[in-house]
Amino acid sequence: MTMHKFTIPVGPQHPALKEPESFLVTLSGEKIMKFSARLGYNHRGIEKACEERTYTQDVYLTERICGICSHSHSTCFVQAVEEIAGAVVPNRALYIRTIIAELERIHSHLLWLGVAGHEVGFDTLLMYTWRDRELVMDILALTTGNRVNYGINTIGGVRRDLTSDQIKKTLNAMDKLEERTKYYIQIATEETTLIKRLSGVGVLSHKDAVKLGAVGPTARASGVDRDVRRDDPYAAYDQIKFKVITDNHNDVYGRTLVRMGELMECYNMIRQLLKNLPEGPITVKVPRKIPAGEATSRYEAPRGEDVHYVKSNGTEKPERVKVRAPTLANIQTVAKMLEDRQLADLPIVIAAIDPCFSCTDRLTVLKDSDSGKKRVMKWEDLHHYSIEWHLKHGVDFSGLNSKLSAKLAKVK
Amino acid sequence: MSKEEEILQALVKKFGFLENRIKTQRPRRILADVDIGNFKTLLDYAVKELRFPILLTMTGLDEGEKIAVIYHMASEDGCILNIRTAIAKVNPSLKTITDIFPNADIYERELEDLLGIKVDGLAPGNRYPLPDGWPAGEYPLRKDWKKNKEKVGDDHA
Amino acid sequence: MGLVKKIVTWARIKSPWIIHFNTGACNACDIEIIAALTPRYDLERFGVQLKGTPRHADVLVCSGPVTRQIKDRLVRIYEQMPAPKFVVAVGTCACTGGVFDGCYNVESGIDQVIPVAAYIPGCPASPKAIIDGVVKLLSSLEESEKK
Numbered sequence: 001m002t003m004h005k006f007t008i009p010v011g012p013q014h015p016a017l018k019e020p021e022s023f024l025v026t027l028s029g030e031k032i033m034k035f036s037a038r039l040g041y042n043h044r045g046i047e048k049a050c051e052e053r054t055y056t057q058d059v060y061l062t063e064r065i066c067g068i069c070s071h072s073h074s075t076c077f078v079q080a081v082e083e084i085a086g087a088v089v090p091n092r093a094l095y096i097r098t099i100i101a102e103l104e105r106i107h108s109h110l111l112w113l114g115v116a117g118h119e120v121g122f123d124t125l126l127m128y129t130w131r132d133r134e135l136v137m138d139i140l141a142l143t144t145g146n147r148v149n150y151g152i153n154t155i156g157g158v159r160r161d162l163t164s165d166q167i168k169k170t171l172n173a174m175d176k177l178e179e180r181t182k183y184y185i186q187i188a189t190e191e192t193t194l195i196k197r198l199s200g201v202g203v204l205s206h207k208d209a210v211k212l213g214a215v216g217p218t219a220r221a222s223g224v225d226r227d228v229r230r231d232d233p234y235a236a237y238d239q240i241k242f243k244v245i246t247d248n249h250n251d252v253y254g255r256t257l258v259r260m261g262e263l264m265e266c267y268n269m270i271r272q273l274l275k276n277l278p279e280g281p282i283t284v285k286v287p288r289k290i291p292a293g294e295a296t297s298r299y300e301a302p303r304g305e306d307v308h309y310v311k312s313n314g315t316e317k318p319e320r321v322k323v324r325a326p327t328l329a330n331i332q333t334v335a336k337m338l339e340d341r342q343l344a345d346l347p348i349v350i351a352a353i354d355p356c357f358s359c360t361d362r363l364t365v366l367k368d369s370d371s372g373k374k375r376v377m378k379w380e381d382l383h384h385y386s387i388e389w390h391l392k393h394g395v396d397f398s399g400l401n402s403k404l405s406a407k408l409a410k411v412k
Numbered sequence: 413m414s415k416e417e418e419i420l421q422a423l424v425k426k427f428g429f430l431e432n433r434i435k436t437q438r439p440r441r442i443l444a445d446v447d448i449g450n451f452k453t454l455l456d457y458a459v460k461e462l463r464f465p466i467l468l469t470m471t472g473l474d475e476g477e478k479i480a481v482i483y484h485m486a487s488e489d490g491c492i493l494n495i496r497t498a499i500a501k502v503n504p505s506l507k508t509i510t511d512i513f514p515n516a517d518i519y520e521r522e523l524e525d526l527l528g529i530k531v532d533g534l535a536p537g538n539r540y541p542l543p544d545g546w547p548a549g550e551y552p553l554r555k556d557w558k559k560n561k562e563k564v565g566d567d568h569a
Numbered sequence: 570m571g572l573v574k575k576i577v578t579w580a581r582i583k584s585p586w587i588i589h590f591n592t593g594a595c596n597a598c599d600i601e602i603i604a605a606l607t608p609r610y611d612l613e614r615f616g617v618q619l620k621g622t623p624r625h626a627d628v629l630v631c632s633g634p635v636t637r638q639i640k641d642r643l644v645r646i647y648e649q650m651p652a653p654k655f656v657v658a659v660g661t662c663a664c665t666g667g668v669f670d671g672c673y674n675v676e677s678g679i680d681q682v683i684p685v686a687a688y689i690p691g692c693p694a695s696p697k698a699i700i701d702g703v704v705k706l707l708s709s710l711e712e713s714e715k716k
Contacts, residue, residue, distance in 0.1 A: 036537065036538065037538070038538040038540075041593065041636060041638045041639050042591075042593050042594075042633075042636060042639075043541035043542065043543070043593075043636060043638065043674050044593060044634065044636055044669050044672050044674055044675050045552060045669075045672040045673045045674040045675070046669075046672070047526075047553065048552050048553060048672070048673060049669070049671070049672045052671075060668060061668055064595045064597070064667075064668050064669075064692070065595060066595055066596055066597075067594070067595040067596040067597020067598065067599070067600060067693060068596050068597070068600060070595070070597065083438060111600065114607075126607070127607055127608050130603070130604065130607035130608065130609075131607065131608040131609060133604075134604070134609040137604070147601070147693075147695060148597040148600065148601060148693050149595075149597050149692055149693060210465065211514060211515075212514055212515050213466060213467060213513065213514075213515035226466075226488070228490070231488070231489060231490035232440055232486075232490030232491075232492075233490075294437075294443075295437065295438075295441075296437075296441060296468075296484055296492050296494060298468075298486075298492070305468070307468045307469050307484065309469075309471045309482065309484065311473065319473075320471070320473050322469065322471040324468060324469035324519075328518060329515065331518075332514070332515050332517065332518060383621075542638075542674070543636070543637040543638035543674065544638065546637075552673050552674075559671075559673045
């Protein structure tokens with residue numbers, strides 16, 4: 001029997017990523033031969049819009065580049081502007097920025113863990129992590145006034161102070177979350193089904209990770225020891241102690257372990273920051289017109305390194321704002337990860353570089369290149385196909401799902 | 413001497429053309445301004461000898477007469493070397509650096525779409541980030557570009 | 570015939586099937602929509618079920634200001650849904666374009682492209698607001714059926 005080559009467009013949009021995109025996957029049988037991405041579905045023209053608005057407006061605009069790491073982009077932007085303006089931001093403001101940044105990392109990593117669970121057919125994990133995630137969402141709402149898009153940054157500091165009541169509640173939530181995370185780590189390291197399903201999937205060697213410029217947990221899971229928080233410290237990161245988590249599994253399993261390890265570090269960092277929170281003002285006045293200059297700012301977002309370049313021209317509007325989001329760096333590694341892999345691994349490999357996934361329909365057209373026949377396949381079908389395929393190959397989460405429920409009942 | 417000062421001294425010593433065209437912006441930030449002819453030499457040296465193995469991104473700037481391109485490079489210990497070069501605004505073109513940094517691909521496509529810089533040697537592929545059917549010759553990040561309803565389409569059609 | 574229609578209406582109101590589509594949002598509204606479907610808020614207790622395909626859905630939940638690249642795909646998805654169909658715009662961007670109004674690559678709101686039945690403002694709309702919007706849409710359906 002001759003193998004037909006199939007070309008499958010997956011798309012038009014993949015909302016797991018900040019840049020929705022469509023993929024063109026060429027298959028031989030079930031094996032992926034070629035993978036190419038068409039990005040730009042989410043291009044809104046923010047860089048141009050930033051040039052047309054004032055610096056203060058741009059803080060809120062950059063916050064809306066991405067709703068999951070909104071604090072990352074706004075912090076990265078204000079850091080650049082503050083550097084040009086020569087503003088010395090009060091230490092208390094830097095601490096509060098760092099606290100919000102780590103809270104954001106917690107919500108983002110928990111979100112990712114749930115999504116990863118969903119993609120491999122372990123939906124119980126999705127429901128549990130998203131329930132736990134609400135704890136950190138409550139803290140974010142309490143301290144910043146909004147669950148997402150916190151609006152805490154302003155040029156020259158932060159807009160809201162922390163009260164002792166908020167600090168107490170945050171510490172409480174950290175304890176609860178730490179306990180839950182330990183439990184998830186136990187599942188990830190002991191449950192053979194999960195380990196079997198994630199190991200060896202989406203392999204990205206150390207060499208390729210360096211060559212293709214991978215960032216964040218994707219890079220660190222391939223043994224690339226890079227973290228902007230340590231290498232090029234900003235905000236209050238030079239004033240606290242933390243470990244950079246790396247792993248040598250080079251696969252989705254490694255990426256899971258790195259994110260879990262980072263969660264544990266987050267709790268420690270927040271405790272340190274809250275304990276040493278300095279007294280003093282939370283903002284410094286920065287003139288509306290920023291003197292001419294330019295600055296490059298980096299920030300370790302939950303997904304990896306975020307880079308902003310800002311150029312000012314002495315007016316109240318910037319001359320140029322350039323944004324490089326971490327996913328743009330990581331998406332280029334996906335083609336490598338999928339080379340010679342099964343179609344069934346596509347969902348988890350794509351989800352593994354970036355955590356957010358909303359269950360939108362993706363219209364997938366299967367095209368037989370020989371007969372020219374087309375078959376429409378939805379993302380949902382691909383997701384089911386992936387689970388079924390692995391079920392046939394011995395990966396079954398049904399036992400684990402009920403085991404998890406039984407364990408949780410005991411905890412209650 | 414701090415890290416960035418050391419790098420700056422090494423560069424000035426090696427390349428005469430950098431005299432008075434390189435400065436440290438703040439700790440861990442260096443900005444070098446080079447002519448397009450010298451760019452590749454400096455880039456190679458920075459990658460191989462000075463250990464700047466990471467390409468963070470590329471920024472294109474419309475400066476009126478010319479278009480400037482800044483290559484943001486980073487080292488393992490957190491230094492950023494911004495190499496800035498300028499090209500003519502009429503038929504601007506650049507040579508690709510995907511031979512050194514495969515990940516430059518997407519950043520170069522962005523320059524092509526948003527500023528209309530022709531990047532020589534870029535492998536064929538999908539455009540990024542503008543939509544299909546975007547009119548040719550419209551480059552939104554150029555300063556003289558205004559949203560033109562007839563060309564780009566009406567918002568409230 | 571009257572009885573069948575009554576049952577269909579009852580079923581539609583008691584268990585609307587939704588499809589979620591990101592039309593260029595920043596993802597904030599999208600994660601809040603998912604949060605509304607997970608245990609804390611649990612939209613499923615109102616019978617709301619998330620579906621993977623527009624052909625099964627009654628309600629299209631959109632977030633985002635509609636980018637030019639996504640516009641045709643949004644129309645296509647809307648056309649694939651069986652009638653009667655309703656569109657819910659979640660978030661300020663989806664309602665009016667929000668902070669992205671005037672950007673060169675956005676259409677400034679879902680209603681510029683397809684008809685919208687309910688607007689849920691907020692940046693992002695909180696899960697509580699999303700639930701409120703969905704319940705209000707359902708009760709308005711109930712009333713219009715009575716008339």
